[in-house]
Amino acid sequence: MRETQQVLNNWKFKACKDNEWLGAIVPGCVHTDLLRNGVIKDPFYATNEHDLQWIDKIDWEYEARFDVEERLFNASSLELVFDGLDTYADVYVNGKHVLSADNMFRTWKADVKSLVTAKDNVMLIKFRSPVQEDLPKIEKLGYNLPASNDQSELGGLGAQKISIFARKAPYHYGWDWGPRFVTSGIWREARLEGWSDSRINDVYVRQDQVSASEASLTVSVEIESEHAWSGLVRLSADGQTWEQEAHLAEGVNVIEIPVTIEQPKLWWSRGLGDAHLYTFTAELSKEQQTIAAKSVRTGLRSVRLVRDKDAVGATFYFELNGVPVFAKGANHIPNDSFITDVTEERYRHEIVTAAESNMNMLRVWGGGIYEQTIFYELCDEYGILVWQDFMFACSMYPGDQAFLNNVRLEAEENVKRLRNHPSIVLWCGNNEIDSAWAQYDEKGGWGWKKEYTQEQRAVIWADYETIFHDILAEAVDAHAPGTQYWPSSPLISLSGDINQHAHPLSTEGDVHYWGVWHAVEPFENYNVKIGRFMSEYGFQSFPEYDTVMTFATEQDLALDSKVMRAHQKNGDGNRLIKEYMDIYMSEPKDFSAFLYMSQVLQAEAMKMAIEAHRRSMPYCMGTLYWQMNDCWPVASWAGMDYYGKWKAMQYYAKRSFADTMLSFDKTDDGKVNVHIVTDLLAPLSGDLRLTLYDFAGALIKQVSTKVAVAGNSAAVVFSIDEQEWLAGHEAGNVLLYAELEQEGQLVDSKEHYLVKAKEQKLTAGTIHISEVEGSNGTLFSLATDVLAKQVWLTAEGEGMFSDNFFDLIPGVAKTVEFRLRESGERMSKPAAAGKVQARSMIEFLAESKVEQA
Structure with missing residues (x-):
């Protein structure tokens, strides 16, 4: 029989110490289930985060009762499959222990054929507290390892940094833009899988050589069989078919089929051509009867990271189908502290935003998750290149054998899971660890090394090299051959000396430039501190007033209020915004005006940086600002806020990323x-x-x-x-x-x-807004009698304007369109705006007495 599945629903949960069960939704987590049942208040509101740190200190359990569908029950093989368990879990089926999990990023499976009955099965999953699980490991190790963004003090743990022990999303432990919610739960699908005879586990389209004239591919079909037999594998794509005999042994077999496609339709990044996708379907047949089938979608392209020596250092750019690509985009973080709250529509909104902002690359940053499949599918569809980090960031990690084995399996699985996506052009080992530790520069780095003895330092660095120079590199090489691996971002090269560690004036490798912001350097330094590929830089702003009011009251609207400080995770952040505003802008008239002006300040900084980087091509060939999105409503470096609202910076980025x-x-x-x-x-x-x-x-x-x-x-x-x-x-x-x-x-x-x-x-003036005749409330002409700076348009309707936060010059025509993207639509479409209002900078200044126009 063909492979068949049954998703497991009807869950309930409770604290292990409690007696009362509550309804649960899977995929989900303890925090979202507690909120749904009214046990806790909104975690994002006010300072509620601080009151919810008890959740990660106790054990939780989930239970599901289920019947097995007849077709599944009659299968000769029956597996229980969890695409994601977060994180330390023991699973029992009808009272029997079937598996123990210890990695959020891995799939967990158990053979349950002999354990289940047709009716009335009970599954129990006990989640051990990540805090209680990992605290003893510090004592065993003998010292804390560095973990700069682990908010252990907020979590009631003092200086004990436990995040580095768990193979779990690092940002769950807090970051300098995100809260500390150390979750537990079933965060990806739970199901039964049944099959008989044989099944196809995987289809991998290895792109050996691709050009406009011919694509030479090797398609690997992984087949699992219960016994030895011979059959036929038929592969089809775009109207072509290929066949190969399959002589299968019991167990796992790999059948490799050479494939040639003449004049292939190439996959291009946004702006250079169509992101064409092929669907490859593999069918396994016996005596002309199909036993199993599996389809995958990919795009045909050649891609390489070009690092050629030149007169000043070495290049660092991506070449797609023989064309050097200037990478334009941002760093992506998880869209929510509670990942399972991110719908497909929220993912689509982010990727459409990237495409409509003229981006062609997103970096999946290493402190979050290996993203959900839909994220990569959307990047494939919209031609958004993906720089993919492994999930390690701003920390040093243990090197015991159990941890290393766990990392190896995690890396192998995720590289295999994602390798068919044409959008992924690079795997990167970690975020900022090489430069933070600075092994070969005694005075460099973030000051971590001075906390350790020479013997401890030697062990810590050796463990680092094992993970990031060996294990992860080997996983990419073995399972996605031809895909570039970059050990750490930023990095000059693996030179094994002081020239390895990146700095703002590196003439090789990639650069994270944070002199503007952390070091309070002037915006003008963006014009001179330019590397070959700017993979991080950024400046903060607040979200707009309506977003702030989702977590605050009018009484909280002050930079130093308890609530506003709780929603500013970068310790000096509010002071830095104010300090830079004093340098570059006039004083805002009130806090609401401050919110607006913080966005304009951020936008002007990012415009200066992006355009300086682009003007410097081909010396500089990439600009990825920090950061694309938010995981909760907060003051941060994001270009769009938690609710998907574009800040001023996003509109500026759209203009500064224009193809011409x-x-x-x-x-x-x-x-x-x-x-x-x-x-x-x-x-x-x-x-x-x-x-x-x-x-x-x-x-x-x-x-x-x-x-x-x-x-x-x-x-x-x-x-x-x-x-x-x-x-x-x-x-x-x-x-x-x-x-x-x-x-x-x-x-x-x-x-x-x-x-x-x-x-x-600036002087006060009047902005005139007129609806374009025949546009049905979708097009508007704007005019002004004096210069109106950073005009902010708002509308009654749902949607957004094609342009916003722009300067309006007297006598220079300006027309904008109001647009809305319907659910599931690829791009935005014109929509009726309702009443439109326009405000400009002059109205937000302290010395201005202008009433709203």
Whole structure:
């Protein structure tokens, strides 16, 4: 019989010490089940997080009663399968112990054929407290290992950092943007799987050589058989078929089928072409009867990480189908502290946001989870490249044999699970550990080494190398051959000396630049501290007022209130936002205005960084800001908040990531350069118009010129002398406006100011909003009588505007569309906005007396 499944439902749970059972939903976790039953209050509200730290100190149990469907019961093989148990669990079926789990990231299976009956089976899962399980390991080890973001004190554990012992999502123990909720539960599907005779466990499409003319593949079909026999494997894809005889032995067999596809439709990242996907179906047959079948979807592409020596160091970029790709995107964290609350629609919203923001890459950061399958499927569909970390971050890890074996099995399973996804172009060992420990630089790193003796340091580093230089590298090489492995991010190279550890001016490898923010360096340093691939950098802001009010009251609206501090996980975060705002912007008139201005501040910082990186191509070939999303409502580095609302930064990123972009920079000798950056492969030629306006809209000076740049390049196309153009006009009362047109069509436009925002002489004006006739409330024209900066549009309707937080220049036309993405839709569609309001920077300033326009 064909393989068949039965998902297990009808769960209940309780604390092991209690008698009363409560209803549970699987997949889920203890925290979400407690909330659903009214036992605890909203974990994200106010300071409730602090009151819920008791949950991880006790043991919990889940029970399900089930009948076995007849077809399953009659199968000769019957397995209990858990795609994810979080984390320390013992499973019993009808009173018999069938498995023990100790890794959230692995699948757990047990043969239950001899244990189940047709009716009235009972399954019990006992989850041991991760805290009680791992505390003794510190005593056994003899010292704490570094774990910078483990909020052990909040968890009532003092300095005892236990997160490093559990193969569990590191961010559950707290991070500098997330709360501490150390969960337990059944976090992925639980089911019975039955089969007889033979089944197909896995189909792997290994891409040996792929070009536009031919794809040479090897398709590996893993077949499990109860006995030896001979049959036929038929493989089909896109109307073509291939067959191979299969002589199967009892147990697991791998049948390899060579496949050639002429003129394949290649898979491209967003902006370069279609993300075409093929479905490969393998069928196992005996005497022309299909015994088993399995389908997988993949895209055909060649990809490599190019690290060639050059005059200044070495390149670091991804080449897709022979084309160097400038990576544009962000770092992704889990979308929720409680992963099972993330619906497919929330995943789709994130990936559509990436695509609509002109991104082509997301980095799945190593402190979260190996994401749910839907995440990678969406990246495949939308052409979003994935830099995939293994789940290790900002900590050193133990090296006992049990831990290493656990890591090896975790790595092998997850590489095999994800290897058919064309979006995944890199596996990375960990986040920031090489540079944090800085083995070869006695004065470098985060100060971790000084806490340990030389003997302890030698052991800790040897354990590090075993995991990140051996085990993980071997897993990628063995199970996804041809896929690049990068041991740690950031890293220069595995040189085995001081030149291994990355720094902000590295001319090889990737760079995490945090001088802006943590070291309070000026935004302008983004223009000079540029590496070959900027895999992390960022600046914080608050979410908008409506989001803040989901966790706070009016009485809490102060930077130093208890609630606001509880929703700022980076200790100095609120002070840093205020400090930078004092440098670059005028004083906000109240806390609500502060929220708005924090978003504008963040957006301006990220614009400066992104555009500096893109202008520096091909020296720099990647810019991934920190971070894409949030796991709860909080002040953070995210471009969209927990509820999926775009902050100002997300709109700025959309503009600065445009496939063809205008950008300005100013030289030390007073020249202002206009750059064109294009990721498109065709050469670009067009007309550049540069205009100097005053803030009342008067045209002071204008020039037009023909411009041309090569495809996939960046170049200065025009320069002016700032003082010559000012010609006595006040720098704080004018702006430069560049427009690039091709055949009469506007390709891009960009404003440039000659002084900081706080030195700009803004005046009050009126923004006029008019609905475009015939648009049914979806299109709006905006006009202003004086310069309106960072115009923030809001609407009564559900949805968002095609552009927002933009500058409106008198006499320069601006039209925006209101859009909504219906459930399951690939992209947003026009929608009726209802009443639209526009507010600009001037209304949020302390010295302004302007009423809302």
